[in-house]
Amino acid sequence: MAEATLNTSDPTAAAVEVEMRKKSFWRVFVERNKAGAFGIFLLTVILLLTFIGPFFVHGENRTNVSLIYGGPSWAHPLGFDHSGRDIWYQIVHGGRSVILVAFLAALMATAIGVILGSLAAMIGGKFDVAMLTISDVVLTVPTIILLAVLAAFVRLNSPVQLALILGATGWPVLLLAIRSQVLSLKEREYVEAARMLDLGMPRILFREVLPNMASYILINFVFNMRGAVYGQVALYFLGLVSLSGVNWGIMIQEAFRRGAVFLPASMMGLVAPIFMIVMLMWSLILVARSLEDVFNPRLREP
Amino acid sequence: MATLVTDVAAIEEEEDVVRQSRLKGFLGNYFLRRLFRAFLTIFFVSTLTFFLVRLLPGSPVDVYINQQIQQYGYTYEEASNQARSLFSIDVEQPLLLQYLDYLKNLVRGDMGMSITAPGTSVASIIESRIGWTIFSVGTALIISFVLGSFIGMLMAYWRGGKFDGFMSTFGAITGSIPDYQLALLFIVIFGVRMGLFPYTQMRGALSSGQQVEFSFAFVQDALYHAIMPILVYVFVSIGGWMLLMKSTTIQALEEDFVTAARARGIPEWRILVFYVGRNAILPLFTTLTVSIGFVVGGSLLVEPIFQYQGIGARLFESIQQRDYSTLQGIFLMITVSVVAANLIADLLYSRLDPRIRSKG
Numbered sequence: 302m303a304e305a306t307l308n309t310s311d312p313t314a315a316a317v318e319v320e321m322r323k324k325s326f327w328r329v330f331v332e333r334n335k336a337g338a339f340g341i342f343l344l345t346v347i348l349l350l351t352f353i354g355p356f357f358v359h360g361e362n363r364t365n366v367s368l369i370y371g372g373p374s375w376a377h378p379l380g381f382d383h384s385g386r387d388i389w390y391q392i393v394h395g396g397r398s399v400i401l402v403a404f405l406a407a408l409m410a411t412a413i414g415v416i417l418g419s420l421a422a423m424i425g426g427k428f429d430v431a432m433l434t435i436s437d438v439v440l441t442v443p444t445i446i447l448l449a450v451l452a453a454f455v456r457l458n459s460p461v462q463l464a465l466i467l468g469a470t471g472w473p474v475l476l477l478a479i480r481s482q483v484l485s486l487k488e489r490e491y492v493e494a495a496r497m498l499d500l501g502m503p504r505i506l507f508r509e510v511l512p513n514m515a516s517y518i519l520i521n522f523v524f525n526m527r528g529a530v531y532g533q534v535a536l537y538f539l540g541l542v543s544l545s546g547v548n549w550g551i552m553i554q555e556a557f558r559r560g561a562v563f564l565p566a567s568m569m570g571l572v573a574p575i576f577m578i579v580m581l582m583w584s585l586i587l588v589a590r591s592l593e594d595v596f597n598p599r600l601r602e603p
Numbered sequence: 604m605a606t607l608v609t610d611v612a613a614i615e616e617e618e619d620v621v622r623q624s625r626l627k628g629f630l631g632n633y634f635l636r637r638l639f640r641a642f643l644t645i646f647f648v649s650t651l652t653f654f655l656v657r658l659l660p661g662s663p664v665d666v667y668i669n670q671q672i673q674q675y676g677y678t679y680e681e682a683s684n685q686a687r688s689l690f691s692i693d694v695e696q697p698l699l700l701q702y703l704d705y706l707k708n709l710v711r712g713d714m715g716m717s718i719t720a721p722g723t724s725v726a727s728i729i730e731s732r733i734g735w736t737i738f739s740v741g742t743a744l745i746i747s748f749v750l751g752s753f754i755g756m757l758m759a760y761w762r763g764g765k766f767d768g769f770m771s772t773f774g775a776i777t778g779s780i781p782d783y784q785l786a787l788l789f790i791v792i793f794g795v796r797m798g799l800f801p802y803t804q805m806r807g808a809l810s811s812g813q814q815v816e817f818s819f820a821f822v823q824d825a826l827y828h829a830i831m832p833i834l835v836y837v838f839v840s841i842g843g844w845m846l847l848m849k850s851t852t853i854q855a856l857e858e859d860f861v862t863a864a865r866a867r868g869i870p871e872w873r874i875l876v877f878y879v880g881r882n883a884i885l886p887l888f889t890t891l892t893v894s895i896g897f898v899v900g901g902s903l904l905v906e907p908i909f910q911y912q913g914i915g916a917r918l919f920e921s922i923q924q925r926d927y928s929t930l931q932g933i934f935l936m937i938t939v940s941v942v943a944a945n946l947i948a949d950l951l952y953s954r955l956d957p958r959i960r961s962k963g
Contacts, residue, residue, distance in 0.1 A: 336775075437640060438647045440893075441945060442938050443900025446918070450934045453922050454655040454663075531781050535904055538783065539922055557787065557908075568791050575784045583779040590775075 337591020343584035347577070351396030358393045373569075382556065382570040392573050395549045399530060400581070402464045406529035409468030411522050414475025419506050421476070422483035432480070436473035444470050448532050452541040463542055467529045475521045479514065486510050516596035523589040527582050534578055549574040637949055641942045648938045652931045653705050656690060657698075663927035664690055667718070690715045690928050714932035719924045725932035728917060733936060736902050736913035739829040743836030744898055748891065750837070751844025752884055758845060759852035759883075760875060767849075774842030782839045783904030789831065790908065800831075806910040831909050836898050847890060851883040858882070888952035892945040899941050 363386070373380040379388035421432040439447070448470055457463050486492055486509075495505045511518075536542050537550030544551050556571035656663055664686050671682035696704065708714070714725040758767045780788075794800055810824050855861065856879055864874050902915030910916065914933055921929040 434640075434643060434647075438644045441644050441896065441942055442648060443896040443903075443941060445900040446903055446934060446937055449903060449918070449922055450652075450655070450930060453925070453927075453930060527779075534781065535783065538904060539919065541922065553784070553787070568795070571787060571791055575788060578784065579776075579780050582781070583776060586775060586779050 334591050334594055336587050337594060340584045340587025340591060343580060344588055347396065347581055347584060348400070350393060351400060354393040355397070358390055379573050380569050382552070382567070388552075388570055388573055391547050391552055392549070392577055394547045395552060395574065396577060396581075398460055398546065399533060399549050399578075402460050402467070402533055403526045403529035405461070405464035406467035406471060406533070407522050407525035409464065410471030410525045410529075411475060411518060413468070414472040414521070415479055415511070415518065417472070418476040418479030419483045419510065422480045422487065423506070429480075432476065436476050439470060439473045444528070445532060445535055448536060449539055449541060452536050452539075457536070457542045463533060463536065464529075467532050470532070471525045471528055475518070475525070478517060478521070482514055482517070483510055486513060516592065520589050520592045520596070523585050523592065527585040527589070530578060530582055530585075549577055553578075633953055634950070637946060641946050644942050645935075645939055649706065649709055649935055650702075652935060653702055656927060656931055657701065657705075663925075688716055689718055709935070714935070715928040717921075717926055717929045719921075719926040719929075725929050728929060729914065729932060729936045732912060732914040732917045733940070735829075735911065736899070736906070736915055737940070738825065739832045739911065739913060740836060740898050740902055742829070743833040743840070744891075744895065746833070747837040747841040748844055748887070748894075751841040752848040752887060754841075755845040755848025756852050756875065756880055756883065758849040759856065762849070762853065770845055771849075774845045776842075777838050778842035778846075780839060782835055782901040783908055785838060786831070786835045786905045786908040789835065809912075828911065832902070832905050832911050832913075835905050836901060839901070840894055840898055843890070843894065844887065847887055848883060851886050852879055855879045855883040885952070885956050888948060888955065891948045891952075895944045895948065896941050899937060899944075 379392065382388050382391070417432055421429045448466065451466055451470075455462075455466070457466065483506075492505060492509050495509050500508075533542075534550040534553065537544070537548065537554050538557070540554060542550075544554065552574040553571060556567060556574075559567070667689065668679070668682040668686050671677045671685055672679060677685070712726055714729075717723045717725055717728060720728070754770055758770050761767055777785075806828070809821075809828060858879075861874060861878055864878050869878075899915075902913055903918050904915070905911075906913045906916035907919040914937065918930065918933045918937070920926070921933065
């Protein structure tokens, strides 16, 4: 460290640089981006709790009339709900499907956005106009109302159907972004060169265009997941998805329907799942923002 | 003399042409195209509802007709007549004619009758409810927009400070609470647990016995009942405005004209309001359109929780009761209002920022 400072004209800058090299990527990341690091930590905790947790908190969670609205204890830290079931058990087991459905929905929305967006830019003409119009319509109509109306007509019975309908409303923002990016990249020389070599459209798209947008797509994916969590729990709250199994959304719906709004004792059954959902959404936002920060240093604050 | 006259005429003509082309350009480029897009959206959504109501396998119309035949022993003709009065769709006509009929009825404002509340037209249900939603959502949008952009400007001005740090975290957290869950938390924690506000009294859109009239008592009562939904809408949407305004203000602060204004010795508050603020707030108007849709959508879930008698609560009820004709009518009406609000926001923006008109 002493030698390094001797040789350069700006000792402090050199020292900082040496310091940076010594530290791992993660140390630098955590120092530069505290909120993002916290988001990743929070998301990891939630994922561990919901995917590994069930192996530790197992057994059956039967209804038990004698334990209705029972208070918390060491074995049951969050107490019991309206039918005497352990709330902590439901919290641990109820996150998996919420996260998986959100993941699937975001995956689908991303696929639609990427494929149709790049096709619209590549093909152009009437197809482009049609795509623009449809995304404009989907963007204008309030998403949650569109979701609720669709779900009221089409019965949703399985998590996959739920993911499908959530994914079907989440793609317009990505489509527009991909389209405009592809339109501008299309004119770049390396894409032109690829076209000269008579490489097919799909190849140009997947090899040249999309890698350039990977960071944007990833960030959009995280935001889409967040939207899917919101929409999904809202559909459960509306009672438009079959209420079977253990699930944070179902917990909120049942607690609300069973009168958590009147009974102070039942508060935990409502507050615990809401807390988990808010933490999940918050961590997703923080992760998305930190991804933006990493991939787009220009946005970094001075 | 003669040349002079023709000259004047020519100049006048030229001015006329300029004026006309300007008008034409404005209409052709922006206003008309925007209007066309608005109508297209409404048309698409009404086509979608027709598809959902009529064409989907096991459509509500078919289900209703079958139910009437099986339960009450009606003939198919009688049952389809019943369905016709409910949905304004005559099933015995060819599909294309049904569709055209349906559109014609919509344009006339005839959206059929409610299934679960016999004898009530969907139009009258909407009429009695939509005012409350426009009132509460509109007030909340204005409050969160004004307050949020003001706070955002201060955050940018004192960036890196304590106020900025606190507000950034506040905005990020409130932005990640789903609106209806925040409403539930408000009621359960502050209402039921702590008893800070009489949440049962505050239900509904008006106290019983209060007439809709033009008086101070009425306004007071309406505000008293709307305050909780408004608070929720403001809470969940204000963070977005704050963060957006902060970033646009930081950009505007770095503009040359701000440095020039400082050099001219113009007071700091004047620079902040008239030089920076005016330029920073412009991009926010484009986001306003997204926000309108979001907050109006939130009313579907927030209103039932507070039992606020707006259009969202009614949509919630019709979803629960599978009152398809009402559901369809409210869905269309919400779409129309959001499209109209977007149109107004867009036109306002184009008046504030003339650059938009040419770019379209």
